[in-house]
């Protein structure tokens with residue numbers, strides 16, 4: 033394919049990211065992850081494999097964790113995208129961030145944005161998740177540094193912090 | 198005086214908030230104006246003569262700014278160990294994926310399109326893909342000037358092994374092999390290069406040995422080291438892979454040619470296809486023992502793969518041959534080894550650095566010796582372990598060791614004896630079998646021969662009028678929490694809080710020259726240097742405060758972040774404002790130099806290369822599903838002597854993370870190379886442990902103090918991976934009675950071993966007959 037051909041496919045895209053409406057002109061097949069990083073400068077979302085295998089690119093699309101390396105931006109449509117940059121406010125931390133900090137649940141940190149977004153799914157539940165449930169829920173996210181223990185503890189703790197808040 | 202306020206606290210990592218907000222800028226997140234994107238064109242064959250590279254069509258792609266071949270590079274051979282690197286291949290390609298051409302374009306798409314249009318005329322040559330074959334007569338030659346394909350060799354001996362073997366009551370001999378492992382850091386390799394008209398370069402490189410790498414880069418580019426500024430961004434995992442790399446050089450040449458900044462970032466597949474992995478080793482070990490279970494002789498022969506050029510494999514080989522002599526007293530030893538050039542991607546170091554590889558076999562053989570002599574495996578290890586205060590066969594001085602306590606504790610917390618009684622009763626080759634295994638390990642805290650010029654470390658502490666403290670060291674943080682413990686050490690000296698501290702990322706324009714973060718050296722070396730630097734800063738501050746209060750420094754009294762003199766007091770911030778105001782704005786500067794108590798090994802490799810040695814004793818419990826060959830690690834116990842633990846929370850994280858990597862190595866990870874080409878260059882086919890693969894883990898640090906470490910601390914992160922594969926293999930043996938000599942203990946291999954054992958076992962036949 034020539035560059036011209038790639039660009040011929042460009043289309044205007046309007047999506048909502050972290051509550052803001054964003055517009056750009058891109059080939060419709062551009063993965064959401066690239067769109068966030070390249071077009072919007074939201075580099076918090078990481079690309080560890082671009083193949084759906086590692087989870088480091090996880091974002092929320094209408095509150096559902098999605099591998100942003102696989103989803104074409106044109107497919108997002110009206111749905112709301114949330115990335116790590118939208119987690120927590122200016123000065124205050126999201127309960128997940130607070131719990132990750134308390135548990136030192138990161139080393140190199142590369143997997144963490146994706147894991148945080150995947151973990152939001154646990155917070156909406158009424159009952160605190162068990163460790164085994166969290167372990168299961170994280171099956172799509174790889175971390176090469178931590179061995180997951182601190183991450184699992186943090187997610188369990190975040191549920192409590194979230195209830196208290 | 199009260200104890201330290203910060204050392205020993207499990208405080209959160211100092212860079213945690215950036216990481217949790219997604220604001221840490223890794224290399225792929227950094228773009229600068231005018232930046233071009235680079236793509237590499239690679240060899241499609243494993244071995245061939247390169248006749249021509251046609252770049253004409255590639256140059257015409259819109260957006261392309263440069264298409265370079267070897268002729269456009271400062272053409273010379275260079276490399277960290279042998280002159281067998283070149284920036285782009287010239288006459289020959291020697292492994293699949295060798296760099297043939299490089300493209301820089303305004304967009305990544307344009308660069309990729311151009312790359313697809315480069316054509317190389319390559320005459321394919323016979324290739325060799327196995328180190329053992331490469332060393333045989335008649336094997337294809339990888340480098341014409343190195344007939345026989347010997348990339349490196351290592352010999353060492355102490356005492357008289359043959360005499361000792363003749364005296365031994367028992368001699369065990371065995372072969373073991375360790376496999377090729379991908380570091381599988383989540384952040385693929387990436388670099389950025391800028392060229393300045395003055396003839397100098399700025400290379401942004403996630404290397405954890407930036408100054409050593411710079412020497413190699415300067416040689417390659419034909420400039421002085423000081424003409425290269427190296428900036429180290431946050432690193433998204435390395436584990437030994439991101440040392441000295443070829444990528445910064447390719448980007449540098451593109452930047453020079455185009456006059457524009459050039460960024461080169463791999464995707465996962467490219468990263469894994471050309472990965473410089475853990476070198477595979479084939480071991481032959483022989484151990485001689487007396488009837489009382491005292492080791493008296495060891496002999497080891499190793500063959501390993503260097504690949505098409507030499508990265509760091511020679512140091513790994515040397516370690517695999519002789520480091521174990523500082524864990525056990527064998528009294529007489531002989532070791533030889535060779536690394537072969539093959540037509541495969543070059544190998545390099547990975548966490549554990551040869552020591553983990555050697556222990557996979559040795560620790561299994563020690564269990565076997567125990568079984569043959571009827572001596573409990575823990576007791577046998579206790580009898581032969583090197584003790585605190587000893588100087589070992591190679592001159593290594595063990596200034597502290599609580600290994601005996603680690604062994605006792607791990608035995609106790611895992612209830613080893615009772616559990617083993619149970620597992621032994623259940624041992625078998627069918628159904629689900631449980632087993633439990635022990636293994637021990639040690640490591641270094643720095644290794645002097647790496648860059649003899651800068652052994653030790655130095656640090657600068659810089660504090661502003663507002664009380665902001667910045668630490669400058671030459672050892673990059675690689676995510677292990679080193680910045681955090683260095684901050685804790687500095688705060689206790691200076692009387693400030695980690696919230697006040699920034700750690701300047703390593704930048705050769707600002708940071709002290711240093712060996713870097715490798716060989717488990719950063720906490721011990723940089724830690725001592727930071728303590729010294731912070732102390733010198735505090736002494737200056739105290740002199741000023743004493744002057745201010747018309748007293749002497751010894752009458753000042755610090756409590757947390759407040760300095761008192763009688764009724765008067767100042768916070769750290771207030772005292773810094775006073776310091777700057779009294780010195781026309783000068784920041785408070787402290788310098789620290791740490792020269793460790795090491796002794797450079799002599800030409801016979803006799804000396805003390807490390808200032809401190811950490812120890813560990815691990816126990817693994819496994820469940821073997823004999824029908825599928827699947828092994829699960831169900832529980833795990835790790836007891837460590839790392840001296841004083843500066844931050845228990847990050848320390849625990851290091852141990853658990855190392856166990857995860859060890860579990861992956863032991864049970865599932867394997868770079869599958871077929872005719873020189875990696876067949877599993879992605880996370881689907883190269884599986885690393887996921888959350889569900891991790892055992893429940895117990896971690897304990899015994900009370901210990903290392904006289905050469907900062908506040909008594911020594912290293913941790915490599916000692917923690919070293920025993921893991923052996924502990925798991927010993928547990929597998931406990932469950933089934935089978936020795937697994939090769940890594941990984943993956944289902945296919947285990948299934949085959951079990952099937953073979955069943956076929957040979959009359960007991961099993963009887964068991965089957967009953968069913």
Ligand code: FES
Nearest residue numbers: 081082084087101
């Ligand atoms: S980058 Fe999307 S799953 Fe790995």
Ligand code: FES
Nearest residue numbers: 139141175176177
């Ligand atoms: S913290 Fe490094 S990959 Fe998870």
